[in-house]
Amino acid sequence: MGLKKAFLKLATIGLGIGLMTSAALAANLRVLAWDGYADPDWVKDFTAATGIGVDVVFIGSDDEIWAKIKGSEGQDFDVFAVNTAQLQRYIKADLVSPIDITKLPNQKEVLSRFRDLSQVSGDTKDGKVYGIPFCFDSIGLIYDTDKVKPAPTSMSVLWDPAYKGKVLAYDNGEHNFSFTALTLGYKDPFNLNAEQMAAVKAKLVELKRNVLSFYTTADEAQQIYQNNDVALIWANYGQQQVKALQKIGAHVAYVNPSEGALAWLDNWVISKGVRDNAAAEKWIDFMLTKKVSGELSERTGFGNTVVESSSAGSNDKLVWLNNVEDPLKRSDMWNEIKATP
């Protein structure tokens, strides 16, 4: 009996806390972002400056953002971060609101290449702005400076038989098709015709035979690197991954391939179900301040749109990720490649 009572009490307390937090959430700005985009000290500064409370939810994959936003038809969050390739899908599904850039004074101060948003592929539709870019990085190549000589300049080194069994690749069909298309010299890696698809597939089967394993998270790649003889890593996590590897004493360097490096550009967007549009605009404007943007680059190694940073400089040829012709087809073909003996 005593146990039952205690249990009931516990449940009541739990319920009480649950209700209290949801009541608190009601007035706050609801932000959905990747780790590193809404650090606690910035949130604190933002609340101090504007009086607006913020609740941040972190996500770990593009699929998760889609599931969360689509699942609630945009009602569960006010502002979220998404890359330009993904953004068009949200616009099409009517899950995001257009943004009035006159309400964002800091957008006028950003680096010149991000100032005119109609020139940034994927941010606008029918003359309306839907995304404010704030953070980017390339998907380059990490190489072990002791094992790979001379320093590579192209992704084609991944196919070099000299490094057989020493290559770590990323487990994602979409990106793998895109970068292989670039390596093969195709102009538009995101829109491949049937013939190009077949060529890329054959090339990826070859790649598979040179690869030790396909990883998914940066931590995983790091652990495999430590326990095996790895010379080359296709770096989905870019600078962040390099930093982590160097921290554990690995002799590695990073290069953006000369044929063009895939690159992602993350944007702040306002959801369809935004409760307080002005608060959401203030958040975005705050994220575009020199201080926050500069700190973001310092902490993550990513580039930002406000102050010049070392990541993916203007000399590097960046190919911004874009919607691919048929994600399902690429994912199916990737399974076929993996199933090929």
Added chain:
Amino acid sequence: MSAVVTTQLAERRSSLLVTVLAFAAPVIFVLVPLAIFLVYSFFSVDQGTIVYAPTLGNYVRFFTDPIFLPVFWNTIVLCVSVAVICILLAYPAAYFLTTLRGRWRYALLMLLLVPLLMSYVIKIYAIRSILGLNGFLNKALVAIGILQQPSTLFVFNMNAILLTLSLLLIPFAILPIFLSLERIPQTLLRASDDLGASGLQTFLRITLPLSLPGVASAASFVFVLAIGDFLTPQMVGGTSGFTFGRILYSQFGTAYNWPFGAALSVALAIVVICAILIGERFGRSRGTSV
């Protein structure tokens, strides 16, 4: 008088409520989700959204596309091998446990089950470092001179999946085998001895047949757990260890093709249910004949 009636009524009502709850829980938490799954397997996907019109397309694709059936079959073979390895290793261990007396027996049994308390992911990470090129296994084999240089035979291929799954699942094989061995009446063994049977004869004609139900349930346990696993193949399978679980997983994550994933799961569920039924049936018929 009326007070007695009301308490009786109240009692009956509460017992009815308990019955309803007892049935509702499995229905709501097991049967309904399974039914939803089954229904989803008849939908399709177009441009990243699910089309809610019934179609057999997913099943047709499963049977006609050249990649699914071979991978499915290889995975079944892999998991049967895992079950066999687990039983070959677990049987002697369980047998040894039953020869121990008193508290040692259970202390040792608990020790063998301790790995179940650890996180699955951590165990996979640990095993992967052991199997790696600079890992413990390679270093040990080179040190004692069996290998000239570290080998990549143990990691990022089918061998690695086989080794890792067997290691992870052995506790699930030890327990049922131990329980069935422990239930064998000592009097039978003594009678066999009295009638002049040798130790080997007693084992082959009494202990082994009577423990087979335990072996059967151990095998079905291990097989079912192995075939449902996608994480182990994903993490140690590398480029050649491609299993059905990995295909299934990709349908829910990157491909965003839930209906097809549901159809693949149904195929998997059928195999799993068969394995459980076989294990159950084999186990029971032997068990009741004692």
